[in-house]
Amino acid sequence: METFFSFLSKRVDDCSSLLCVGLDPHPSDLPTATAEAARDFCLNLIKRTVNYAAAFKPNAAFFEFYGPEGWKALKDVVTAVQAESDRLGSHIPVILDAKRGDIASTAEAYASSTFMSLGADAVTLNPYLGRDSIEPFLKYPGKGVFILCKTSNPGAGDLQDLSFTTGDQHGIPLYEHVAHLVQEWNTADNIGLVVGATQPEALVRVRKAAPDAWFLVPGVGAQGADLETALQCGLRQDGKGMLISVSRSISRAEDVRRAAAELRDDMVEIKNRMDHG
Amino acid sequence: METFFSFLSKRVDDCSSLLCVGLDPHPSDLPTATAEAARDFCLNLIKRTVNYAAAFKPNAAFFEFYGPEGWKALKDVVTAVQAESDRLGSHIPVILDAKRGDIASTAEAYASSTFMSLGADAVTLNPYLGRDSIEPFLKYPGKGVFILCKTSNPGAGDLQDLSFTTGDQHGIPLYEHVAHLVQEWNTADNIGLVVGATQPEALVRVRKAAPDAWFLVPGVGAQGADLETALQCGLRQDGKGMLISVSRSISRAEDVRRAAAELRDDMVEIKNRMDHG
Numbered sequence: 001m002e003t004f005f006s007f008l009s010k011r012v013d014d015c016s017s018l019l020c021v022g023l024d025p026h027p028s029d030l031p032t033a034t035a036e037a038a039r040d041f042c043l044n045l046i047k048r049t050v051n052y053a054a055a056f057k058p059n060a061a062f063f064e065f066y067g068p069e070g071w072k073a074l075k076d077v078v079t080a081v082q083a084e085s086d087r088l089g090s091h092i093p094v095i096l097d098a099k100r101g102d103i104a105s106t107a108e109a110y111a112s113s114t115f116m117s118l119g120a121d122a123v124t125l126n127p128y129l130g131r132d133s134i135e136p137f138l139k140y141p142g143k144g145v146f147i148l149c150k151t152s153n154p155g156a157g158d159l160q161d162l163s164f165t166t167g168d169q170h171g172i173p174l175y176e177h178v179a180h181l182v183q184e185w186n187t188a189d190n191i192g193l194v195v196g197a198t199q200p201e202a203l204v205r206v207r208k209a210a211p212d213a214w215f216l217v218p219g220v221g222a223q224g225a226d227l228e229t230a231l232q233c234g235l236r237q238d239g240k241g242m243l244i245s246v247s248r249s250i251s252r253a254e255d256v257r258r259a260a261a262e263l264r265d266d267m268v269e270i271k272n273r274m275d276h277g
Numbered sequence: 278m279e280t281f282f283s284f285l286s287k288r289v290d291d292c293s294s295l296l297c298v299g300l301d302p303h304p305s306d307l308p309t310a311t312a313e314a315a316r317d318f319c320l321n322l323i324k325r326t327v328n329y330a331a332a333f334k335p336n337a338a339f340f341e342f343y344g345p346e347g348w349k350a351l352k353d354v355v356t357a358v359q360a361e362s363d364r365l366g367s368h369i370p371v372i373l374d375a376k377r378g379d380i381a382s383t384a385e386a387y388a389s390s391t392f393m394s395l396g397a398d399a400v401t402l403n404p405y406l407g408r409d410s411i412e413p414f415l416k417y418p419g420k421g422v423f424i425l426c427k428t429s430n431p432g433a434g435d436l437q438d439l440s441f442t443t444g445d446q447h448g449i450p451l452y453e454h455v456a457h458l459v460q461e462w463n464t465a466d467n468i469g470l471v472v473g474a475t476q477p478e479a480l481v482r483v484r485k486a487a488p489d490a491w492f493l494v495p496g497v498g499a500q501g502a503d504l505e506t507a508l509q510c511g512l513r514q515d516g517k518g519m520l521i522s523v524s525r526s527i528s529r530a531e532d533v534r535r536a537a538a539e540l541r542d543d544m545v546e547i548k549n550r551m552d553h554g
Contacts, residue, residue: 026382059383061379061383061386062383064348064387065389065390065394066394067349068349071341071344072344072345075345099378099379099403099406101376101378101403101405103429103430104430105303106301106336106338109303109338109339113338113341113342117342117343118344126376126403127405127435128404128405128425128428129425129428129430129432129433129436130430130433130437131432131435132430132431133430133432148405148406151380151405151406152380153381153409154407154409155406155408155409155410156406156407158458159404159405159406159407159451159454160405160407162441162451163441163442164440164441174441174451178436
């Protein structure tokens, strides 16, 4: 049985890209604030960037915003990515950015909603409730999760940077402890980490704590992080292990296709320089 | 302008109850696993327990489970509580148990979804992303949030019990730090805390850290926590400040109405004993 990360790795090879295109239909970016406009915005982004996208990441909030119609639109978006995968003969994972986290029986319902009803391939989860809130998501063959470790927002430090002493570890930040926990939990190659690029030293620490893990990395582009620094700090030895998640700098670009292509080309160039540096 | 907690406090007076009835339509509890059956299950629970309920707490997961139809059902459930409030002339708050947590612009979309589209009065939030993930929810007059502090599940300790040192505080668990943060953030009487009853010493610590806060308290009933111990550990001086959230021991009772009435009566009796103890 193939794992989520084996699918992802294949797709990264197929498109020579580590780019994850965020599908965040902000109401203010739409001609009208309707579920249909949100769907069309995403379908257009998918069509124009699909050749350069290792994955797509729709954000649940911008669909929930419209209630039932929004959930229909979200399903249409997932289905559109699957149709592109079939057309290209290359499985492009859909990562639902939902940051869920709840206790066991409730987590089971969220997992079913994500993987069965919506048909997403992976989902972002919040670690605050601990291991039993993650486990129900790990039972789906071929599916994956990305656990929030170090986020890219200004308030991330309120909890994530707190310094702990636990067992034989002294003075490590909470986010690094989460990375260690995830290393323990990831026995079936289906758990990655969300690590923002806005604080490169966090990428370095988390890469050290989880040498083989896949990172979903927001923060490049509108949030100001530098692509080259991020790749230098977080790439695995094999030149993989990072999905660079970009939303607004693609969706708000004058030429969406070119913005995605340039990001992909930049990644290839930086990796080549690193290989020969 | 009245605050969320002033509404809640009035309702607690009106029904002499600290009971929050959880609306968790587990698929396995329904005659058929459909959105309509989930809605009818909740409408029946509301009708039978409304006289004893200080608040209702639908869990988003068990509606998302059904996709768009589930969101329609959830809206019907919120509307039904509002109709009962109008009928009784007593505002019964609806707390959406969604445990959301995302960065600013996304949090804004979730807040709009919760308070505007659905019309809920409050929502549960996850603190892992820090203050800026909470703030967008605090801008709605009369609405409130409950931030996860110490949850009632077995894995809660994975992060929440970690002991750390920050500023002048040494060796306090993460959940207690969250309680201190929330004290700082709660400048408009609209932030409470989720504190499970399964570990009474946590209730004591959090009450000490946040003497005036409202707690949403799961864990009594199916999860095994004792009602009297919980009230003794967590009630404020004024005999309020706790909403005891009960789901399965009411919804799975042979006589739902009686189960809710007995819980309410038990609360009154325990409080009376405490007043004269």
